[in-house]
Amino acid sequence: MESGKRVSETHIMVLPFHAQGHINPMLQFSKRLASKGIKVTLVIAATSNSQSMHAQTSSINIEIISEELDRRQQEESIEDYLERFRILASQGLTALLEKHNRSNHPAKILIYDSVLPWAQDLAEHLGLDGVPFFTQSCAVSAIYYHFYQGVFNTPLEESTVSMPSMPLLRVDDLPSFINVKSPVDSALLNLVLSQFSNFKKGKWILCNTFDKLEDQVMKWMASQRPLIKTIGPTVPSMYLDKRLEDDKDYGLSLFQQNVDTCITWLDTKGIGSVVYVSFGSLASLGEEQMEELAWGLKRSNSHFMWVVRELEKKKLPDNFIEETSEKGLVVSWCCQLEVLAHKAVGCFMTHCGWNSTLEALSLGVPMIAMPRFSDQTTNAKFVEDVWQVGVRVKADEKGIVKREEIELCISEIMEGERGHEMKRNAARWKELAKEAVNEGGSSDKNLEEFVAELLCSSD
């Protein structure tokens, strides 16, 4: 059922946490809702380049509620930043909702990032329905849920844990915050566990995954909360169902990117000959690790394109860019989707952030998993052992992945028999991802049901 203009009076507010890995999926979901005729306002808690955002996301309305939240201030603890975020974002959102209430389009629903559970209370207080949106995998949500309920305690004493509908997990496979070692980690542990403080309240719960990818664990989560629904992967439609014209980028980048340089460079390379390397928007490598990775890429038989964010560049070995200019390209940010979709890219060396993982699966690109922290360790476990679309690097006793290991993993994926198998598996996941979001697929049906319910409640 295409809901079309019938529902154009229905207005939804969408509130992501202010990080690229949270904005991208919620923005993309907003565009999908807008394509069904829903009026959507994406509420951005801070930004430095608002003008370019507006231009690129014309199907939805974007409102900025507090320029002061752009980033954590020096010396500010994570806890203090999160509290400041809560106070300023609540005030901004309240003022915005009141403004819309006085207009012809009062908002009815607030879809909020699950790491901002206070938004549920705010929504109820203002007479809206609250709907949490989980930007992490369902498996990761289920693990946090077990810990939230006290089934396991932190730090873990066992070396492996067994949970329903999941493979046996080693401690290293669990999200890094579970093994709390410092106050910084414990603030983040509290944040991820707080996602469940209002879990029983929201009518719907949206998850950025798809049924076939996380079949068993999704069923288990649905046994806890039946209205938990998959709506992913939230990859722009150009790469999946091609339903939205010109939808080939998320449309709101917090970083400056130079798409042309990357694509022009890739155009000169052979099919499947390039290793694309990126660690997302937050992870930072230590100097020794950066050096090992640099020499590992240089030693490998493949070309490479490496995203090194501006603040990380000083850690590159001296003259590395000049010495490897024949073989590699280092950029400070790129349009990852366009790069992953390029025929020259043969594999993705990734930190396994959930968006990067979903994007690689959806575009059929095998991975070299090099997780850093947070949910990335669990995603890496699934990439290697469950979906079988990649290899996970091994670190030495100091936690460093050495250049020889990097070289070995690259040759395994780019040249070895195992690499062929991974590519075949990745191609299969690509088809299943498309199937989920195409008309009648599991995620599309969930979206339609969600929209139909919105329609009923606003009649």
Ligand code: UDX
């Ligand atoms: C964070 C966490 O680290 C991650 O583990 C969690 O699942 C989501 O929030 P981040 O580290 O930035 O996110 O990684 P990821 O989830 O992969 O999101 C990064 C996004 O930035 C992706 O959508 C990717 O396409 C985009 N990106 C990355 C670019 O567009 N260009 C780049 O050069 C690099």
